[in-house]
Amino acid sequence: MRIAVVTESFLPTTNGVTNSVCKVLDHLRAEGHEAMVIAPAAGSPREYAGFPVHEVPALAYRQFPVGLPSPTVQRLLADFAPDVVHAASPFLLGAQAIASANRLGIPAVAIFQTDVAGYARRNRLGAATAVAWRIVRWIHEGAELTLVPSSASMHDLESAGIPRLARWGRGVDLVRYHPANRLDPLTADLRARLAPNGEVVVGYVGRIAPEKQVERFAALRGIPGVRFAIVGDGPSTPAAKRALAGMPVTWLGRLGGPELAAAYASFDVFVHTGAEETFGQTLQEAFASGVPVVAPRSGGPIDLVQHGTNGFLFEPSDDEALRSWVNLLGRDAALRARMGEAGRRSVLGRSWQAVCGELVGHYERLSAAASARLS
Template structure:
């Protein structure tokens, strides 16, 4: 199979979109397929997993590269002649990629990953919410199939009138994130640093950004016997540091690979605070590492956390529930262990290989759909994005 991946984000930018695209490319290489990547210009490597990476013009928005429509996209696709186009979290560049693919008769699979309307709603931009949904609907109606990561995302897109939806989650590295990591020397050393008095380590992993709402952890002020460990970096760091004054907290910065695995191994409880997640990849990683998870009853976490089995869900507007859940787990190490084991079991069927094979099935479904109704997505896309000149 020949797959063209058009991604709104790619290396060196590190986020959920980039991470999942890298895993898809690695799976395609393992299968012996062929692929290319088209991404915003940001200093990406010339290739990844043996596949060429093509950068197209971009502008910076809050230090984030935003890819622009360009005639180069269609030329790259025409030269490569893909069987299917994978549009990762499509916006401006992804929309243009879908349009160009339709002009070439290539089916597109759009992967919904970023809740742009949700961000606009959180910032009180009511007019922008309606506009964002119109853009999302326009982008995804051009694709043969849209993949959604959670039941909440599917309900949102169905409510916006977007059709041809299918569920596709994310995989997790079951070897790297494992309960045995707790016994690794690196994890033990980190734990000694985080909790020298044997305190319960309550951890978070992810971007430090406004939508992650890490300031909610201030509600844990005064809970005895805990230490917070925050892995990640981002623009909201000053606000989070200010909010957590007086709460014993260690900021570990950005960690990857074995260092990140050791950090999970040093934790006792995992807390996710944002209620705008379309999925919640770090929740899966925490479960794989054998940790109980506390998360909001909203968005992607609703599908990943099973209350009283492998963690707790709290109402986003009731942070007392967050505090209560942490206190219960602090007092009951046996419950932490039992929930951690259940969390590990819950992700055993979600290896990246299994999820990658599922994605191939979605590619094949889109290709069959296009072969049965040639050109249909083009007719559904009323207005095509004009390429920048």
């Protein structure tokens, strides 16, 4: 098949959208498909996985390049003549790609990855929330299929009247993120740095931005025998450091590759504080590493965390419950071990190969339907 991937985010910008797009491209290359990428101008590589990468004009917003509509998009799609257009987290650039695909008679798949309702609540947008949903509906109505990552997202989009929905989760690297990494010298060295006296390590991995609410780790202040590790960076880093001042926190910055795998393996408990996750990829990576998770009962974590089995869920506004669950896990090594094993089991069927194979199945179905309409 020939797939045109139009993404609102790509390398060198790193986030959930970029990571998913790269995994899809890796799979397409491994399976012998052809692809190209259209992305906002941000200094992207000229190719990825052997596929050409085309940049279009962009402007910067909150440290992210935002792709602008450009006549180049339709020309690139027409020249490449794909079987399917894959619009990753479509906004301005993705909306144009979907519209261009419709004009060219090419089916488009839209990947929903933004918690519009949560963003509106956090920013107290009030009446503007309805406008935001109208924009989302306008974008996604043009797609032949919208793939959503969680039951919470499915409910939100159904309530907004968006048609043609299906579930598609995210994969996890079960080899890179593995409990055996605890025996790696890299992990041992990091663990000695994070917990020099054998303390319990409570960790977080992700962007440090307003929606992630890393400042809520302050609710864990004073839990005995616990130290904290924060992996990531972002615009809220100064505010988070002020909120957690005086706590035993090690700020590790952005990590990747073996260093990130070692960080997960060095944790005893993984805590996610943000309530606006449409999926929760870092939760899956923690589970793959054999680490129990504490997360809000909101969005993607609802589908990933089996309360009382592989971790605990707390009501998004309940800092006392957050503290209580972390305190319980911090005191009970046997419980951590059982939940960590359950977490690993819960993601064994979610390799990127399996998840991307499911995605290609959607491509094939839409391409076949488009061919049938033309015959």
